[in-house]
Amino acid sequence: MELQIKEDNSKRGTNGPIESAASAPTQDLIQKATGSFGKYQLCLCLLIFLSKFPVAFHQMAIIFLSPKVEYTCGNSLSTTCPCPEPVYNTSLFTNTIIMQWDLICDKKWLTSFTQTLFQLGTLLGSVLFGMASDRFGRKKPLLVAVVLQVSSGITAAYMPDYWTFTFIRLLVGMSVGGTMVIGFVIVMEFVGTKYRDIISALYQTPFNLGHMLLPVFGYYFRDYSKFQLAISLPTIILLSYIFLVPETARWLIAVKRTDEAVHVLERVAKVNNLPTQNIRRDVELYQESLEKSQLKKGSLLDLFKTPNLRKNICAMSFNWLTCSYCFYGVSQYVGQLSGNVFFNVAASASVTLLGTLLAIPLIRLIGRKTILIIFNFICASCLFILAIIPEGHGASVVFASIGVVASFINFVLVYLYCTELFPTVVRNAAIGFSSMMARVGSMLAPFIIELKDVAAWMPPVGFAVFPLVAAFVSFLLPETKGCELMTTIEEGEQFGKKKTTADNKN
Numbered sequence: 001m002e003l004q005i006k007e008d009n010s011k012r013g014t015n016g017p018i019e020s021a022a023s024a025p026t027q028d029l030i031q032k033a034t035g036s037f038g039k040y041q042l043c044l045c046l047l048i049f050l051s052k053f054p055v056a057f058h059q060m061a062i063i064f065l066s067p068k069v070e071y072t073c074g075n076s077l078s079t080t081c082p083c084p085e086p087v088y089n090t091s092l093f094t095n096t097i098i099m100q101w102d103l104i105c106d107k108k109w110l111t112s113f114t115q116t117l118f119q120l121g122t123l124l125g126s127v128l129f130g131m132a133s134d135r136f137g138r139k140k141p142l143l144v145a146v147v148l149q150v151s152s153g154i155t156a157a158y159m160p161d162y163w164t165f166t167f168i169r170l171l172v173g174m175s176v177g178g179t180m181v182i183g184f185v186i187v188m189e190f191v192g193t194k195y196r197d198i199i200s201a202l203y204q205t206p207f208n209l210g211h212m213l214l215p216v217f218g219y220y221f222r223d224y225s226k227f228q229l230a231i232s233l234p235t236i237i238l239l240s241y242i243f244l245v246p247e248t249a250r251w252l253i254a255v256k257r258t259d260e261a262v263h264v265l266e267r268v269a270k271v272n273n274l275p276t277q278n279i280r281r282d283v284e285l286y287q288e289s290l291e292k293s294q295l296k297k298g299s300l301l302d303l304f305k306t307p308n309l310r311k312n313i314c315a316m317s318f319n320w321l322t323c324s325y326c327f328y329g330v331s332q333y334v335g336q337l338s339g340n341v342f343f344n345v346a347a348s349a350s351v352t353l354l355g356t357l358l359a360i361p362l363i364r365l366i367g368r369k370t371i372l373i374i375f376n377f378i379c380a381s382c383l384f385i386l387a388i389i390p391e392g393h394g395a396s397v398v399f400a401s402i403g404v405v406a407s408f409i410n411f412v413l414v415y416l417y418c419t420e421l422f423p424t425v426v427r428n429a430a431i432g433f434s435s436m437m438a439r440v441g442s443m444l445a446p447f448i449i450e451l452k453d454v455a456a457w458m459p460p461v462g463f464a465v466f467p468l469v470a471a472f473v474s475f476l477l478p479e480t481k482g483c484e485l486m487t488t489i490e491e492g493e494q495f496g497k498k499k500t501t502a503d504n505k506n
Helices: 002-015 029-034 039-049 052-060 097-101 109-136 139-156 162-190 193-202 205-220 224-244 249-254 258-271 279-292 307-334 341-365 368-388 395-421 424-453 458-474 489-494 497-505
Strands: 071-073 086-088
Touching: 029 249, 029 258, 029 279, 039 162, 039 193, 039 258, 052 109, 052 139, 052 162, 052 205, 052 224, 052 307, 097 109, 097 162, 109 139, 109 162, 109 424, 139 162, 139 224, 162 193, 162 249, 193 341, 193 395, 205 224, 205 341, 249 258, 249 279, 258 279, 307 341, 307 368, 307 395, 307 424, 307 458, 307 489, 341 368, 341 395, 368 395, 368 458, 395 424, 395 458, 424 458
Parallel strands: none
Antiparallel strands: 071 086
16 A cells, blocks of 8 residues: 555655655654554454455355255256256255356356356455545445445345345455455554564454355255355454444545544554653654655556566466466365365365464465465466366275365465565556456466366366476576665665576575
8 A cells, every 4th residue: 555655755864865864764654653463453463353354254155155055956866958947856955056047058057157257246346445445444345345245145045046146245355355365454553563574464364264164054055045145144244343343543644634644643642551641642653754764656567677676476366366376266176076065165164274373373484486386386386286186986085185275385475575576656556457367367267177077187187287387487486585675666676686696606
């Protein structure tokens, strides 16, 4: 966000190209006033983390909205197409969107299409609500996204035909994109620098827990409409954000609403048992420093104008696409494997949670580039092995789950890696473009699953190729662990070049 850009400038001091040591504060005065992480930040994180549960419910709902179904044509045992009067096996699921609207034969592609449009909605929501949060503040757009999520999620359960159901699901996707983006920004703007890497990883854990809960909903609600209603009703609790979620002080300062910013900071300081008497003076000094240190904003085009930045954004955005493509695609594919669908999905979600927790020490101990390369290779290897395992074998769920967790660890990593890799003036553009590429990956994934009708090995291979390529592409990226954040295009263009030269000499 622009706000984070300005914050970075203020922290650079004499290292930055704009400020002098006399004019720049030596410490982030907002963190000084509120502390890096206290009781207030803990309560706020727990509150915002609640929004990730319905994100998981809706993102992964397609597994139980359109599970694998068996059918015969009329009174015969034939399953050939065309099949004008299909008779569905309702012993496991009483009704699905496939049964409801006969999404078989020449209409089978519509099952994947509804998920693709949902992911398109997530992309649009991320962009539109992200822009709105910069213009109107964090809280109001978040509340709009929550209201949209509650209303559209419940409405989808009662849609009478496929196209209105799919359109409403697109709106659900937009709301999901909005709550993900704004919730993350709010957390990052309240948590101090020291804890941001840990919190950014922990931000994914409620998504994992929501994914683990999804088979429980699927087990007790075997009709798709009841299932859709069941996963949507809990989001009503998010309406409490109207009273409980504050506007961020950083945005209030950026738009010169100083009195409101001071009020928020004083409240945070009191909860964290910190002094409040100098907060107004500190805020005024901080605001003055931001106005002095403003840099010319970069654009998306600036990422492609120079060779080093162009190489970095292409490699990074391809990794984002791969993470999303593999995670959502293979997670959905697990639901199509033979065996107990509820156990398969729960097992896959459980190991993903372990992966998120594993990512925290990995990020702190190992280089970003190393993690990205290793887990891309692990993901690709598991998926290639999955392609040669006979259908119905218990090991298929194991290797699919490892592939999912490897891709999710990289998903956790690329948020931080992308933030560190690009200079301040184009950081937002880089993250925004990479996030859009991730949504493209999740939009493509459902159609790869359909290749199982051609040959059972094709979906795993189709998913494995991307992380294999991404692993080699990642060798082009420089390491960012322990590096100071860059500010200008010039710094970004030179970053990694000297290190490469030194390595070649060695």
